[in-house]
Amino acid sequence: MRIGLYPGTFDPITLGHIDIIRRASTLVDRLVVGVAINRDKGPLFSLEERVAMIEAETARLNLPDGTEIVVHPFENLLINCARDVNAQVIVRGLRAVADFEYEFQMVGMNRAMDASIETVFLMADTGHQAIASKLVKEIARLDGDVSTFVTRDVNEALIAKFR
Template identity: 80%
Template sequence: MRIGLYPGTFDPVTLGHLDIIERAAQLVDRLVIGVAINRDKGPLFSLEERVAMIEAECSALSKKTGTEIVAHPFENLLIDCARDVGAQVIVRGLRAVADFEYEYQMVGMNRALDSSVETVFLMAEARHQAIASKLVKEICRLNGDVSKFVTKDVHIALLEKFGKAL
């Protein structure tokens, strides 16, 4: 069984993330969405909320692709998380050239730690490439419309977090 790991903070999960998840699900038999417990980032949504969002949003994708998609919280090294879930492949999404330099360094470090785990880069569809969770939160906080960047349920969750009405 080919297992892939797609790690991220997913605060919140965006249409860009979901596009990468759908593409990655076509490459593996089981896709683990590693939801990072990153205390340094100070997420808007709790770990439990982020995991629940991933599970809710990926349920239909799992049925559509025939690939098991599961959420897995983690706080250790990415390569250790990959080992924990039995992943042979780490999936990373790229939005722009700026992402590549950081990702290139991460691949090098991960390969040095465990050369048996490959990293695959996927780019979201062009219409989703500029979407970043950080920007989505900022736009919503400042009363902008984020409905074209997230699903309806995530949009509602964002509005509730910022005390706004739909």
């Protein structure tokens, strides 16, 4: 079984994340969406809320036959999480050159720790390249419209958080 790990904080999950999940699911038999418990980032949504949002959004996807999506919270090193879920591949989405510079360093460190786990980069769809969770939260906080960046349910969750 080919298992991929798509890690992130998903605070909140955006249309860009959903696009990467959909596309990555065509490459593996099981895609584990690793939800990072990153206390340093001070997430807007709790871990439970982020997991629930991802589960709800991925349940709506029309996946290839037999493809399974699992949501898995983690707080350890990414490479250890990959080992924990038996992933052979780490999937990362790239939006811009700045993303690549950071990801390039991360791949080097991960390969030094476990060369058996590959990293695959998927370029963001052109319609989603500007979407970043951090910016979505800022726009929503300032009462801006983020409905073109997130699903209806996530938009409603953002509105409720900032009321």
